[in-house]
Amino acid sequence: MPAHLERMIYVDDSGHPASGLHVYGWIEFPPDHWSSVLASWLDTRKMLWREYRIAVTKELHTTEYVNGRGRISKGVPDRHVHAGVEYWKDFGREVAEVCLETLRCTEGLRVGAVYRRGDPGEIATTKRNLYADLVAQIEVELAASGGLGLVFMDGDGNDPTYRTTHRGLDLRRRRLIEDAVHIDSAASQLVQMADLVAWSANSHVDRHSHNEFAWQWYEKFLSERDPSRVPQEIKIKPL
Numbered sequence: 340m341p342a343h344l345e346r347m348i349y350v351d352d353s354g355h356p357a358s359g360l361h362v363y364g365w366i367e368f369p370p371d372h373w374s375s376v377l378a379s380w381l382d383t384r385k386m387l388w389r390e391y392r393i394a395v396t397k398e399l400h401t402t403e404y405v406n407g408r409g410r411i412s413k414g415v416p417d418r419h420v421h422a423g424v425e426y427w428k429d430f431g432r433e434v435a436e437v438c439l440e441t442l443r444c445t446e447g448l449r450v451g452a453v454y455r456r457g458d459p460g461e462i463a464t465t466k467r468n469l470y471a472d473l474v475a476q477i478e479v480e481l482a483a484s485g486g487l488g489l490v491f492m493d494g495d496g497n498d499p500t501y502r503t504t505h506r507g508l509d510l511r512r513r514r515l516i517e518d519a520v521h522i523d524s525a526a527s528q529l530v531q532m533a534d535l536v537a538w539s540a541n542s543h544v545d546r547h548s549h550n551e552f553a554w555q556w557y558e559k560f561l562s563e564r565d566p567s568r569v570p571q572e573i574k575i576k577p578l
Contacts, residue, residue, distance in 0.1 A: 344516070345369050345486030348477070351493045351524070351533040352466070353402075353541035359459040360545055361466045362570065363473055364452040364537030366529065372447035379448075380528050383441040391416065391434060398525040399438065401538035404431035405553070432552055438535055439560035450561050452540030452570035467500045472573045474504050474515065481514030488515050493524040493534065536561060540570040 346367050354361040368376050387393040392413040403409030407428035419430040442448065453473050457465030474490075481488050492501060501519040508515065524530040539561060542553035562568045 342485055342487050344489060345484065346481065346488040347373060347491070348488055349491045349529045349533040351530060351537045353537040355541065355545045356462045357459055358545065359457045359462060359465060360454060360541070361457070361462060361469055362452060362454040362537055362541045362544065363469065364533060364540045365450065366442070366532050366536060367449050367451070368447050376445055376448050377528060379445040380441060380532060383438060384528065387434065387437065393434065399531050399535070400524070401435060401535050405435050407431055435535065439539065439556060442532060442535070443560045443564060448564055449566065450536045450564045451567060452536060452565070453573050454540065454544050454570055455573055455575070468575070469573060470500060471504045474508070478508065478514050486514065489517065490515060490519040491522055491530065492519045493530045494521045543570055
């Protein structure tokens with residue numbers, strides 16, 4: 340039977356460069372679930388406009404709004420205004436949990452995350468090698484199922500890391516089609532979903548006091564959509 344496209348994978352990254360930690364998180368689904376997954380997310384985006392005054396076209400970049408830096412709304416709800424002061428952190432974290440609940444409930448959606456701790460002075464190497472190992476892992480899974488996959492990533496494609504990794508695969512046997520397709524996250528709702536997964540995975544692994552509020556987000560909202568249940572560490576293979 341000819342191989343067919345069975346996995347559309349949207350990837351984003353996160354991490355803590357000062358500690359050498361790098362994380363990749365993703366959402367994925369079979370092609371015939373593309374429209375339903377996107378529709379589920381867009382229903383939530385429309386609700387965020389009605390209830391929170393966050394425009395559907397406004398990029399939701401997790402790092403910005405959960406830390407209260409991004410002014411994503413045209414009007415913070417009264418419950419997040421105290422003595423005339425808008426509490427943007429509380430507001431952003433409520434928005435994140437609404438979005439995470441959508442991921443938890445979206446039929447046909449799967450998520451995943453991997454991470455590695457390396458030398459803080461060589462974070463670019465850690466990032467490159469972790470991505471290569473993630474691609475190798477996906478290749479093994481696709482070979483076992485007999486299917487093909489396609490990867491989409493945030494960015495403009497100027498970083499050669501991803502292109503080099505894909506082109507280094509054996510063309511006669513590879514299961515991932517083409518290079519990673521780069522999409523501007525500001526224009527892609529699906530990449531924004533992957534960003535939330537990556538950020539939540541990073542908070543699960545990198546348990547600093549400043550992100551304690553999100554330590555349990557991955558287990559609470561995403562584990563049932565993740566076949567591995569929690570972010571997986573891919574350690575450096577011994578020589």
